[in-house]
Amino acid sequence: MVAGWFTGHGDDFRLLGTRCSACAAVFFPREDAHCRNPGCSGGELLEVPLSRRGRVWSYTDSRYRPPSPYVSDPELPWESYALIAVELEYERIVVLGQAVPGVNATDLAVGTEVEVVPGVLCEDAETIWTTWHWRPAEVTR
Amino acid sequence: MTADVAVLGAGMHPWGKWGRSFVEYGVAAARSALADAGVDWRQVGSIVGADTVRGGYPGYVAGATFAKALGWQGARVTSVYAACASGAQAVQSARAQILAGLADVVLVVGADAAPKGFFRPAGGGRPDDPDWLRFRVLGATNPTYFGLYARRRMAVHGDTLEDFAQVKVKNAAMGALNPNARYRKRVSAREVAAAPVVADPLRLLDICATSDGGAALVLSSMEFARRHGVDRPVRIRAVSTVTPRYPNTVLDLPDIATDAAPAGASTTETFRVSIARAAYEEAGIGPEDLSVAEVYDLSTALELQWYEDLALCGTGEGAKLLRDGATALGGHIPVNVSGGLASFGEAVPAQAIAQVCEITWQLRGEAGDRQVSGASVGITANQGLFGHGSAVIAVR
Numbered sequence: 001m002v003a004g005w006f007t008g009h010g011d012d013f014r015l016l017g018t019r020c021s022a023c024a025a026v027f028f029p030r031e032d033a034h035c036r037n038p039g040c041s042g043g044e045l046l047e048v049p050l051s052r053r054g055r056v057w058s059y060t061d062s063r064y065r066p067p068s069p070y071v072s073d074p075e076l077p078w079e080s081y082a083l084i085a086v087e088l089e090y091e092r093i094v095v096l097g098q099a100v101p102g103v104n105a106t107d108l109a110v111g112t113e114v115e116v117v118p119g120v121l122c123e124d125a126e127t128i129w130t131t132w133h134w135r136p137a138e139v140t141r
Numbered sequence: 142m143t144a145d146v147a148v149l150g151a152g153m154h155p156w157g158k159w160g161r162s163f164v165e166y167g168v169a170a171a172r173s174a175l176a177d178a179g180v181d182w183r184q185v186g187s188i189v190g191a192d193t194v195r196g197g198y199p200g201y202v203a204g205a206t207f208a209k210a211l212g213w214q215g216a217r218v219t220s221v222y223a224a225c226a227s228g229a230q231a232v233q234s235a236r237a238q239i240l241a242g243l244a245d246v247v248l249v250v251g252a253d254a255a256p257k258g259f260f261r262p263a264g265g266g267r268p269d270d271p272d273w274l275r276f277r278v279l280g281a282t283n284p285t286y287f288g289l290y291a292r293r294r295m296a297v298h299g300d301t302l303e304d305f306a307q308v309k310v311k312n313a314a315m316g317a318l319n320p321n322a323r324y325r326k327r328v329s330a331r332e333v334a335a336a337p338v339v340a341d342p343l344r345l346l347d348i349c350a351t352s353d354g355g356a357a358l359v360l361s362s363m364e365f366a367r368r369h370g371v372d373r374p375v376r377i378r379a380v381s382t383v384t385p386r387y388p389n390t391v392l393d394l395p396d397i398a399t400d401a402a403p404a405g406a407s408t409t410e411t412f413r414v415s416i417a418r419a420a421y422e423e424a425g426i427g428p429e430d431l432s433v434a435e436v437y438d439l440s441t442a443l444e445l446q447w448y449e450d451l452a453l454c455g456t457g458e459g460a461k462l463l464r465d466g467a468t469a470l471g472g473h474i475p476v477n478v479s480g481g482l483a484s485f486g487e488a489v490p491a492q493a494i495a496q497v498c499e500i501t502w503q504l505r506g507e508a509g510d511r512q513v514s515g516a517s518v519g520i521t522a523n524q525g526l527f528g529h530g531s532a533v534i535a536v537r
Contacts, residue, residue, distance in 0.1 A: 002268055002278065025388075028398045029274075036400070038387050057392070058296070060288030061341045066280035067261040069273055082341075083285050085392050092402035094392050096279060096289075105341040110296035121278065131278060 004047070005029055006118070006132050013118045014049035015095065015132055021046055026091045050093070053115045053137060054086040057094045059108045071122040071129075082107075084134040086114055100135040113137040145376035146239045147366035148535065149359045150178025151498035154252065156323040156354030156485045163193050163200065166355030166491070167252030168210045174248070174357035179369070185359070186244035187217035189235045191227035191251030191490035194263065203490065207250045217244060225437065225525030226382065227251060228356070228493030229533055233380040235360045245365040251490035252355030259283065260351065260487075272395040272526060279397065283439070284348050286394050288340030291442035295342065298457040300445060302342055304464070306333035308441035309346050309483055311469050316480020318510040321495075323352050324484045333441075347441040352486030356495035375504045377497075379534040381420035385412040394526050412530060413450035417522060420532035421452075428452040431474055432516040433503050435496035437523040438481040447522055448476065451532075470511060478503065478511045489525075496521035497533050504537040 005028075006015050017028035020035040022043025027036065028050060035042050065078040072078070082099035099108070100117060119133030152173025154166040167190070175182055188211075190203025199206045204220040217238070223230040228251040235247035259282045267273040275281040294300040313328035328346060336344040366374045385393075388400035391411050403409075410418070421427055428451060436447035445459030453474050454462040462468055468476040479485070479499040482492065500519035502508045517537055524530035 002274065026401045036387060058289040058293035059341075060285050060292055060343075061338075062280055062282065062285055063338050063340065064259075064282075066276060066282050067259050068264075069262065069266070069277040070280040071277075072280075081280070083279060083281060083289070085289055087402075092390070092404075094390070094399040096275075096281060096392060096397050098279060110293065 002029070007049070009118060013116060014052060015116055017048055017050050017091070017093070018045040019048045026050070026093065028093050028095060050091055051089040053113060054088040054095070056108055056110050056112045056114060057085040057087045058110060059084045059105055061105045084108065084114060086134055097132050097134045100133040103136060107136065144240055145363055145378055146236045147361045147363055147371065147374035147376055148497070148501045149180060149246070149361050149366060149369065149371060149374060150174040150176070151501040152177055152357045153321045153495060153498055154355035155321045156352045156488060159353045161254065161353070163252040163254045163355070164206055164210050166254070166353060167203070167207050167250045167357070170252060170355035170357035170491070171207060171211060171248055171250045174359045178359035180246060180359055182211050183214045185216050185246050185248045187219070187235065187238050187247040189219040189221060189231045189247060189249045191231040191249070191494065192220050192222035193253045193490045194222070203250070223525060223529040224527065225489055225523050226493060226529040226531040227490040227525070228495070229380060229521070229523060229531030230382055231494065232358065232360070232377070232497060232533060233382055236377060236380055239360060239362050246359065246361045248357065248359055249494060250355070250357045251494045253488035253490050254353045255351035255488055257351060271397065275395045275397055282340070283394060284340040284343060286392070287348060287440035287443060288343050289392065290446060291343050291440060292341070294442055294445065298460065300442065300460045302334070303330060304445065304460040305343070305347050305441040306330040307463055308438065308444045309333050311463070312438060312477050312481040312483035315470055315478050315511050316484020319480045319484065322480040322484040323350070323354070323486050324480070343440055343442065349439055349482035350486035352488045354485065354488035354491050354495070356491040356498050358494060358497055373537065375501045375535050375537045377533060377535050378426070379420045379423035379532070381416050381423060381532040382530070383415055383419045385528045386410070386415065393528070411450065412528065413447065413522070413524060416524070416530045416532050417451045420520065420534050424534040426518060426534055426536070430518050431520055433478060433500065433513045433519045434474060434476045435479060435481070435499050435519070435521045436476055438477055438483050441483070444476065444481070451520065451522060470513065475513050478508070478513055493521065493523050493531060496523065497535065500535045504535060
């Protein structure tokens with residue numbers, strides 16, 4: 001869907017951002033053109049992997065089918081999914097993402113530790129569109 | 142400190158789902174505002190249209206579209222798009238032209254015929270557009286953001302679903318008194334609780350609908366107002382349209398992520414707070430001076446947030462202010478006496494203008510059954526996509 005936002009498999013899966021070589025500001029989604037810090041004269045933007053873990057800043061869900069361009073099969077009954085905004089442990093960027101399938105809003109609380117895992121957004125005849133999901137950390141090991 | 146401009150006229154087309162063109166709503170509102178001002182359209186030196194997003198050109202060139210429909214008369218023309226803040230930026234443009242001496246009388250118009258259901262981005266595959274991406278990658282509709290803010294308030298400030306419901310109860314009670322509102326029925330907390338959940342924890346009646354509607358203002362220089370025989374007009378004293386400041390650490394529409402928070406910093410002034418603060422500073426007026434406020438209750442929970450952002454109360458005290466009745470009609474700072482978006486629904490380019498219409502009627506003492514007694518200072522506040530937000534302060 002979008003190039004260079006994440007990489008790796010299993011425990012090596014990471015979100016990718018960029019870091020300004022002049023002011024050290026980190027951006028996600030990646031900023032490749034210009035550093036957005038107004039006090040920075042602009043440095044080289046280098047790709048960096050982001051924290052695997054963070055804490056739930058807030059969460060909600062989608063009880064009704066979102067409109068296009070979200071892809072879902074209108075033939076199938078709508079199944080809601082949770083959306084989680086996570087404050088990354090190190091960068092303190094709040095990143096929104098879908099929860100792993102099976103985790104509902106009732107399973108979540110603000111402050112809970114979660115980790116980023118690979119997920120599937122949707123599939124068509126040619127392609128499996130991958131994405132990132134948030135999974136409560138204690139569920140995993 | 143800037144000079145005042147006069148609000149000579151205010152007008153609306155009633156909001157609802159009427160199935161007609163936005164041009165019709167805008168022209169009706171404009172004619173109503175002109176009649177209210179006692180100004181002939183041919184006296185208007187400039188027209189500013191707040192744009193509506195429509196395929197094809199007319200919606201994007203609202204100023205000229207309304208000018209043609211009213212009859213070409215040679216006025217200067219401007220069109221403005223800034224999502225939910227379009228109307229306020231149209232007011233800002235009109236005010237700047239008046240203060241710069243480019244026009245004596247300016248007509249400001251916003252109108253929309255909104256689609257039913259969720260707002261969605263323009264069509265096509267456009268992965269360079271953050272608004273397209275949040276739908277495509279996350280399925281994150283506007284209500285999902287409202288749900289995030291609501292859950293965050295519950296966790297941080299202890300707000301309850303009942304608090305949120307009481308915002309709807311209050312606004313519906315006031316909307317029932319407003320002939321321009323789309324929903325004119327009182328709503329009970331039980332009805333809010335029985336409505337289906339749209340985005341946890343918010344229910345259908347916690348979230349504003351999409352609507353058709355139009356609103357217009359006739360603004361002029363103070364000198365023109367005097368010549369026109371209006372000695373004590375409602376005056377616009379501030380129009381704040383400030384952008385956020387980096388780092389913006391609170392997730393906002395339509396972003397997928399925030400800026401990184403600075404190391405060691407626990408809080409920075411949020412975007413909504415900065416919008417209000419800039420308005421207060423420009424007007425030389427503080428929250429303690431306000432008689433009435435119109436804020437964007439895109440959701441019930443968001444109205445409580447605005448109480449705090451406008452400094453009507455301290456951080457985390459929004460629900461208490463509501464429970465104490467301060468923001469109801471008869472309280473010390475009534476909020477959304479028009480009925481708010483809860484009663485109107487969203488007609489995007491019109492709603493920031495409609496807020497100023499309501500403040501104008503309140504300050505003139507012409508608001509009928511929903512009149513705030515002795516109203517002399519009013520503020521509006523709104524927020525749209527991409528760091529667009531605004532606040533207007535009017536006095537009499």
